[in-house]
Amino acid sequence: MSDFPTEQKALDVLILAAGLGTRMRSAQAKVLHRLDARPLINHVCRAATALAPQKIYVVIGHQGEDVKTAVLTEIDEQQAVFVVQEKQLGTGDAVNSAREFLQELDSTLLVLSGDVPMIRPETLAALVQQHHRHRGKGAACTILTVKLKDPTGYGRILRDDTGLFERIVEQKDATDDAKQINEINSGIYCFNTQKLFDALSNVRNHNSQGEYYLTDVPSLLRDAGEDVAIFHHPDSHEIEGVNNRAQLADLERILNRRTISKLMLDYGVTFIDPKSAHVSAQAVIGRDTIVYPNITIEGSTVIGDGCAIRSGTRITNSQIGHGVEILDNCVIIDSEVGNNCTVGPFAHLRGNSKMEEKSKAGNFVELKKTRLGRGSKASHLSYLGDATIGENTNIGAGTITCNYDGVRKHETHIGDNVKIGSDTMLIAPVTVGDGAITGAGSVVTKDVEAHLLVAGVPAKVKKNLKEDTKTNS
Ligand code: UD1
Ligand code: CA
Numbered sequence: 001m002s003d004f005p006t007e008q009k010a011l012d013v014l015i016l017a018a019g020l021g022t023r024m025r026s027a028q029a030k031v032l033h034r035l036d037a038r039p040l041i042n043h044v045c046r047a048a049t050a051l052a053p054q055k056i057y058v059v060i061g062h063q064g065e066d067v068k069t070a071v072l073t074e075i076d077e078q079q080a081v082f083v084v085q086e087k088q089l090g091t092g093d094a095v096n097s098a099r100e101f102l103q104e105l106d107s108t109l110l111v112l113s114g115d116v117p118m119i120r121p122e123t124l125a126a127l128v129q130q131h132h133r134h135r136g137k138g139a140a141c142t143i144l145t146v147k148l149k150d151p152t153g154y155g156r157i158l159r160d161d162t163g164l165f166e167r168i169v170e171q172k173d174a175t176d177d178a179k180q181i182n183e184i185n186s187g188i189y190c191f192n193t194q195k196l197f198d199a200l201s202n203v204r205n206h207n208s209q210g211e212y213y214l215t216d217v218p219s220l221l222r223d224a225g226e227d228v229a230i231f232h233h234p235d236s237h238e239i240e241g242v243n244n245r246a247q248l249a250d251l252e253r254i255l256n257r258r259t260i261s262k263l264m265l266d267y268g269v270t271f272i273d274p275k276s277a278h279v280s281a282q283a284v285i286g287r288d289t290i291v292y293p294n295i296t297i298e299g300s301t302v303i304g305d306g307c308a309i310r311s312g313t314r315i316t317n318s319q320i321g322h323g324v325e326i327l328d329n330c331v332i333i334d335s336e337v338g339n340n341c342t343v344g345p346f347a348h349l350r351g352n353s354k355m356e357e358k359s360k361a362g363n364f365v366e367l368k369k370t371r372l373g374r375g376s377k378a379s380h381l382s383y384l385g386d387a388t389i390g391e392n393t394n395i396g397a398g399t400i401t402c403n404y405d406g407v408r409k410h411e412t413h414i415g416d417n418v419k420i421g422s423d424t425m426l427i428a429p430v431t432v433g434d435g436a437i438t439g440a441g442s443v444v445t446k447d448v449e450a451h452l453l454v455a456g457v458p459a460k461v462k463k464n465l466k467e468d469t470k471t472n473s
Helices: 040-049 064-072 091-096 121-136 193-200 214-223 245-265 465-472
Strands: 010-017 056-060 080-084 107-113 141-147 156-159 165-169 183-192 228-232 296-298 314-316 331-333 348-350 360-368 377-385 387-389 400-402 412-414 425-427 430-432 452-455 460-464
Touching: 010 040, 010 091, 040 056, 040 064, 040 107, 040 121, 056 064, 064 080, 091 193, 091 214, 107 121, 107 193, 121 141, 121 183, 121 228, 141 214, 165 214, 165 228, 183 193, 183 214, 193 214, 214 228, 377 387, 425 430, 460 465
Parallel strands: 010 056, 010 107, 056 080, 141 228, 296 314, 314 331, 331 348, 348 360, 360 377, 377 400, 387 412, 400 425, 412 430
Antiparallel strands: 107 183, 141 183, 156 165, 156 183, 452 460
């Protein structure tokens, strides 16, 4: 027999995502609930896209517009086709709502559930391959199954005496005997598209839920003499569905554990207490970085080599360079920290702030939309907002950029080698030139030229430091 499949049809994907998900007890449609900070449906879409199908059909219903928006952040508009299921009459009815697009197609249809987010593209590719190769001619249907310790809630796979597929029984329709079966239907299948729609016409809703079950299609195909195959997969986590919040939390934990073990084993990151760290699967951390207990790293954060991240810190969608020390209880959002910087304890960086290399934002310092130049330091109790600060400048304890006049925000610009005295109020818009000094407690209401010393309320020029250096030399 030839190794080559005789049936290598083009691939389309259909994702079921119209249900509300009653068991979530939520106002929000289930597929919009987040795993690793991304909607469940996005995870499924990403896996589907990796197979490069012709089209990805998404069945929408509950909060359809929001689901559509989420899907389009993951899939190209040209590749996505949205199908509305008006009433949620069951998974069979959901597939049926795409009939007009699909029933004539000579293709393979991979059916996915919007609430089974951990599925990997490699597994789907293997499923499709086995479906095409089945007995050298391809199967009419191939069902992805796994064995679960606790199969409660899932459809069970019934096999005949020879071990071949017989039918799927839903939990709610199962006899006590069937409930003992621990091989379950993942809700992921490959179909010969035309055969699927032919059989779907014969699905009835005579079951305990009064729904049209997609799970009746495989046995209808089998009864019609078609080949129904089973693709048994060893990793049960991949196909765990999210039906309630406890399952959602389980998957979050599993995904987190996977992410952290990959970072430890493949990337050389030390976690002092892996169980108490929460790291997004999208994040990257460099080698020899040490992560202390109780930290959260979210979104597409990138952290360099040899950093230390102390307890209580959250970093979201930010870039951290190499050799950075982030002390306890910092919040860093949408910001950039250069090589060898020091942050915290209790620092807050946000709004595209940028710390250039070897700079420091210390105890209780907040930077909003602010650039802190190379080697500059704000060590204690400051708010620096809408500001640019040059190189090797020192911002004294308690300095505030008063950027808001009650109506609008204004900018503060501070040059290189400046010494801002403790408790200086900088009334923006205002500029302090290179080499200038402000006295402790100054309220700076006007621009300060380079190399002037100002002090007082409001701050007045006390000395020209340039002349000072001249006379001194
Ligand atoms: C389904 C399977 C079950 C399988 C399990 C795997 C059926 C009848 N049962 O059960 O055998 O073990 O998945 O996770 O298919 N949906 C619609 N329209 C509807 C109903 C559902 O689009 O009218 C969507 C849902 O949004 C969801 C998916 O289909 O994304 C699965 O529906 P759900 O109600 O969660 O099915 P299960 O009870 O989990
Ligand atoms: Ca489900």
